[in-house]
Amino acid sequence: MTLPPAGPPSPQAQPTSCGLPAWPGPHAAPSTQVSGFAIASLVLSLACLAPLGLIFGIIALVRISQHRERGRGLAVAGIAVSSVVLLFSLLVMVGALHFSVWSSNTPRGPASQSSAASVFALKTGDCFTPATELSPDNQGPLRNATAERLPCDGPHRGEIYGSFELSGQGAFPGTEEVMKTSRERCGALLPDYALDFMAHGRLQTYFYYPDRGGWERGRRTVLCWAGKPQGNLRESIRMGESDVDPAQYRYLRAFRPLLEAQLRSPQQGPDRDLAAASGWAGQMGAAYAETARLLGEARGGLPGDARGPAGRIVVRFEEAVPYWEQASRAENAEAFLAALKEAESDSDVIAELDSEARTAMGLPTAETTAPSGGEEA
Template sequence: MSIPPPADPQQPEDPFRAPQSQPQGPSCSPAPPPPGAAYPPPGGPGPGPYGAPAPYQPWAQGYTPFNRRPAVNGVAIAALVLGVMCFLPAVGLVLGVIALVQIRRRGERGRPMAITGAVLSALGLALWVVSLSTGVASDAWAGFKEGFRDGSVTALQQGDCFDVPGGGKNFDDYVDYVDEVPCSRRHDAEVFAVVPLDQSAYPGRSGVWEIGDDKCSELSAAYAMDPWAVPENVEVSYLWPTSDSWEYGDHEITCVFTSGSEADALTGSLRADATTLDADQMLFLATMAKVDDVLAEEPEDLAEDDLKVNQEWARDMQGRMAAEAEVLRARTWPSAVQGSVDALIEDMGDAAAEWGKAAGARGVDSFYEHYDTAYGYVDGDTTVEVRKALGLATTPPYGGGFGGGSGGGDSGDSEDRLDV
């Protein structure tokens, strides 16, 4: 029989052992714990010193890999976003396929998102193919641009009439938005030409103004072919791009007719071209316009200052007057018009003869004598009769013919009536 060793003062007393004062026989199992003592958990740690169980350590949530969920595949998220937005459908479809491959290989989550994104992208791609083949996409894009440009000066086209918000008509200031109105009602301006600017970079404000001055003045006569039908208060102006609007695609100059008075407004269209005139009217106006072009080239120096230059111009007038008279003679006119045209042709022949005599004059006095006589035929009574027969305006904007003038002083009037 063995005697247990005495208790070690450095070791805690084992609560599961029987007191020494009541020794028991040898046993193969430890004594049951006293009431209130905790049993070691099943499968817990092994016994401590002298058969006592070791302190129980619970499992910690953060330390086991079996409690962490797999990550969501980022490519699947991108595929879903592109599929829902229908943006770059081909890219969304490719990303969906890539996401499915990565999810299977890495064990990641996001398979439903990848499938949904791929399906939506495939549908979007199919719709794009159908719309492009049927022209629906181009029509929709055109409608979008029209809606975006509505009210902007970049939406104005030849023949449009508009008001400037606020009632201002000072086109020296930049105008970006306008209110389109029917030309039949009162309006601030009418578009007669749109000039595209081909420069790759903004030409600067002075460069834009230079182009506008040249092009708009040149194109005004092509839109309003009958200068007699243009009121005296009408002026040529234009809307121009700034450096800021240039960056947003505003690369054109819009030429307009506007009233020269802030208190006045335009009423009715000034358009007189192939869209509003018949063939006889067009031919007559084109013939008279060529005569007016040479009239507008009259030298600034008077004959007493430079007789030779004025005589050269008179020679040009003789040739132009004779040539245009032949154009009128070669055409077969309606019976209601033919008689007045014949009278005008005769006057033009007489005027050409006087211009020729002015070109060959031996002195300034003789030059002015024939000059005044020749100018008396310009836009005279026979011209008015032809206009009446053709249904054109019959009141000259400058008040009548040039007969009785005193040399080159009347040339300014001819230039004013052309500056519409």
Template sequence: MEPSQPTPPTPPPAGGPQPGGWPAPGPYTSPGMPYAAGPYGGPPGAPGAAPYGRPPRRSTNGLAIASLVSGIVCCLPPLGLVLGLVALPQIRKKEQTGRGLAIAGIALSAASSLLLVVGLASGGFSSAWKGFQKGMDEAARSEGAYSLRTGQCFIDGNKGEKYATDVKVVDCARPHDGEVTGDFKVTGFDKWPGDGPIDRIAETRCEAISSSYALDTWKIPRDVWTSSYQPTGQSWRRGDRMVTCVLATEKTPFSGSLRSDSTSLSPDQEHFLLSLNPIERLSYEEPEDDPDEDFEANRKWAGELLAAIDSARAGLRDHDWPDTSKAALAALGKELDTASKHWGELATATDADAYWEAYDAAWEALPEDLGADARTALGLTGAPPAGEGTQA
């Protein structure tokens, strides 16, 4: 007997539930058809999709990083504050990271900006900057003349040679060989002009610079003269154009600063020296040739010295001097009145013989000390420097 055939099950209605209540599986895509869209644009592992269902990695906002860096760097606090404030809305809009960096940058920048404002208001920033400049100034000192600056005193290991290579800056209270009175830049030459032209320029310019720097010439030792350090042909090719003017000695070192100008003198002292110094300077510029050899040059010089005497008389007469010095200055003014009369005769001499006749009387009438009592009354150096020689 043949076995009976099993009766096939009755198929469920299309779309109906499977036995046990499970839903029918969804349709599969055909080979070669695209994947169904996943939650982030594709199936796991597909390009542009988040791997295995994780959200994509968010980028860090660049302005937030810049804000933090600017807040840390002391000279950029306002910039860090602005960058941080701009970064916060960008982070929210673009769903980026870096909010903590931006907040930290804003906080640091705000604190630094506040300190900066307080420093400027109180002068603390100015003091700090001056301290920084002083430190840089100290660091810039070197064993050479080209780094010397006005007011510095130095020891010259080359002892007055024109091209110094061994110059050491020292405190002016210590014995030293020279003091810087100023500097200037050589102009007017397209190429190296040679030592001669620069020597002539330096002599004229440095004489004027040193005279303005050291108005109280009686403070200057007799063997201290105006000199200069100049560019060499080699340094000129490197761009060096500076001439450094100095008061220096090749003999015994001296101590103390020679500076006496508006930075250290009272208005009365400065006025007195500016009035009298031209007489002293011109008294050392008498022509080398005597009147018999060059009468006109000598008479011209006498006229220049007469003009300096008359200018000093007016300067003393028209100034309102302190009560403690009025008597001494009045006495000096009378001496200059007498000197003016005799130097007038010398300056108007008609020939060499007449010049010689007036010569001795003119020199005797000129106060030899040019007002030592008046200088003392004004608090200036009361005696000329001892020793041989003449002043620069």
């Protein structure tokens, strides 16, 4: 919240007489002595001793009214300057507090406790539920930029899997450019954090980024997080090489090129941006080919029951590559979508083969991670 700049108080209205001149009586002769407290108030306020300047100014006004001393203008000026200095100091402290929240390195609290904080105070590994629910298009400003930090082994909306600073300290590059950079870099961070991203069913990646107002206030941090399109997560998506055995790691690692390409999918369809869609299709074709190669190499080190389905996945991926390449050369949106349909025609079969291989290796599947009782997670 930005407060208006502080300024001196409005001039005090001078009293006037009504009808008759206000002649002083014989015992009301004005004093020629200037109040020492009034002088001290102004001097102390100018010397950055605002609290004392304010106190002395108030004392001066009281004494001037009681002892008919001179110096009311000095006292008022001392009070005004002291008030401005105190208000400015308060604003500086508030600003410093806001910045420390934004860049906080405070250690996370116990996992069993929840706490509310700015979304920008969240760190990699934090599980949370934001105060502002996502809009249907997952875009737009945050109406309430707070979030409740929650334990990852209970219901939570999302999990921070990475963050980074936007380079440059110049003018705001524009929302589209910030979003483009954020999408690309957040996509690259996910595979290192969530080795088995597919084990949690359908997930979606999101990010918080600075808008123009935040940029002008010095914010450059982008927070990358993942969650379900609807409902809550009930466990952490974090998994690294040390959390699995060698065979499981080889199997999961083979899918990384495909995951990275999927995360680079364009926001607009081929009917609105055919060039972007075609470029992405070329990346997907290369990712399918590379994943097939890696999975074929890893297949020999898998448990016996996992080798069969893994081998059939390799075949399906290799068969899909020409269709992705065809989509990358499409001359119009209709041709692109027709090739895409063929490229993804075996997706259900591949999902079943993946589930079979995972079961043989003791990895979680979408079925084993789904909540009981039919509740959407």
